[in-house]
Amino acid sequence: MFKKILLAIITIASINFSQTIHDLIQPINLSQDQPTIVMVSDIFYSEDYNVEFTPSKNVNASYNSSTMQLSLTPKSDFSGIELISFKHNGEVYQLPVKLVKSQKYLFTYKPQDGEKQVNLFGQFNSWDRQNLPMKDINGDGILEIEIPLDPGRYEYKFYVDGREVVDPANSDKVPNGMGDFNSLRIIEELAKDKMFLHVLGSNNANDGLKLNFYFENADRSNMVNKESLIALFDNKKFPSELINIDGREITLTIKGKMLTGNHTVRLAVNRMGKHTNIQTIQIHDGVIAGKSGVHTLKDNIIYSIMIDRFSNGDISNDNPVKHDSL
Structure with missing residues (x-):
């Protein structure tokens, strides 16, 4: 009888131990204009992911138990840090989420006669010429686009019908190293x-x-x-x-x-x-x-060692690549 009781105590203790989340749950950075989707297994380790999330005041949390994906959607007026409560094996934990909302800045371009397609591109979108098309929103003949930018220094251009054009309304320019110039916009951080x-x-x-x-x-x-x-x-x-x-x-x-x-x-x-x-x-x-x-x-201090030269002890093991460019 004593052995059975002892076995039951050990079993219960092991179950309680397995329910504890040992990982320190790190904050998740939220996207400003779209849901942020993360795998729950990337948030913490557990033998099971039977979790129940509770939406907070400013962030909606939706969990798909079949895919183990958590979708976090902030309200349009939210920025800062928030705690998302979730229950796992009877315990309530907190998931910190944060959103640093970038101020949106307006870029404008007045097309010349015959110019049809104008896109904005620069350091803020990895110089992608296609994903920021400009539009005449209010019908005044001025193309415009608003994009969120953090404080910093940004070089940019307009892509006009396949041609790169500096911003004619901005006199701030810097050489681009290819015989031309990029327009420059500096976003200052407010004190x-x-x-x-x-x-x-x-x-x-x-x-x-x-x-x-x-x-x-x-x-x-x-x-x-x-x-x-x-x-x-x-x-x-x-x-x-x-x-x-x-x-x-x-x-x-x-x-x-x-x-x-x-x-x-x-x-x-x-x-x-x-x-x-x-x-x-x-x-x-x-x-x-x-x-x-x-x-x-x-x-601890972790060191990484990279070998850049060594003594070739047996050249018969070599299998050199023969190429006129090497």
């Missing part, structure tokens, strides 16, 4: 968009280990509240009651069972459609990684 989350440090208190952060941004009117935080303990939401905010300082308290074992804490701030960097802190039995004396694979 008010810059945000950063700093790690201030940690301290031990009677109620646990405290992790301290500071939210910095150029717009001083952007304050922090709990709703604007994306806080994770491993792959689950960080308990709200263990989060304290004082102005721009954020404190996460780790206590009780959270102090046992290896864990990862992640934090980011979501404000006005923008988000900060994600700060990641690893903890070993209540001690910050690097101070705990625990050595993990993340502490």
Whole structure:
């Protein structure tokens, strides 16, 4: 009888162990104007993928269990970071998704007599001459197209009836290295968009280990509240009651069972459609990684060696290719 009970306990323990997701679920970058489709097996490893996703406020999540594909479709007005909840073997986990929405910029071209087909192409579409056709949308004789662009430097041209043409309305040009010029457009990053989350440090208190952060941004009117935080303990939401905010300082308290074992804490701030960097802190039995004396694979330095010459010990093994170009 005792052996049967022991066997049952071991079986239950092994089942519970297999239900735990050990992989740290990484954020998924969403596409701005179309669904993002990912394999669930690329998100985390498990012996089975019987999962149930719950759509969030701003992102619709649709899971096809037969193909194991997850489709994520953001609302048109969404940008920033969001958490998608999903249930796997009775446990609720969080999938971080983020969308950095690019500002759309207008390009225009007034065709000359006889010019019919005009396409925009440049560094923003890998110089593809075909996939950005321009159209006269409002019937004023001006061809136009709007495309999303991140801050940066972009060279471009118009492809007019098989000819490459610089933008006649833009005097900014640079040599293209082939005896011609490319038009140049520079998208500046707005100072008010810059945000950063700093790690201030940690301290031990009677109620646990405290992790301290500071939210910095150029717009001083952007304050922090709990709703604007994306806080994770491993792959689950960080308990709200263990989060304290004082102005721009954020404190996460780790206590009780959270102090046992290896864990990862992640934090980011979501404000006005923008988000900060994600700060990641690893903890070993209540001690910050690097101070705990625990050595993990993340502490290793991996070197790759590539041989570019060697001593040919037996030329009879050679099988040289004979070609007049070699």
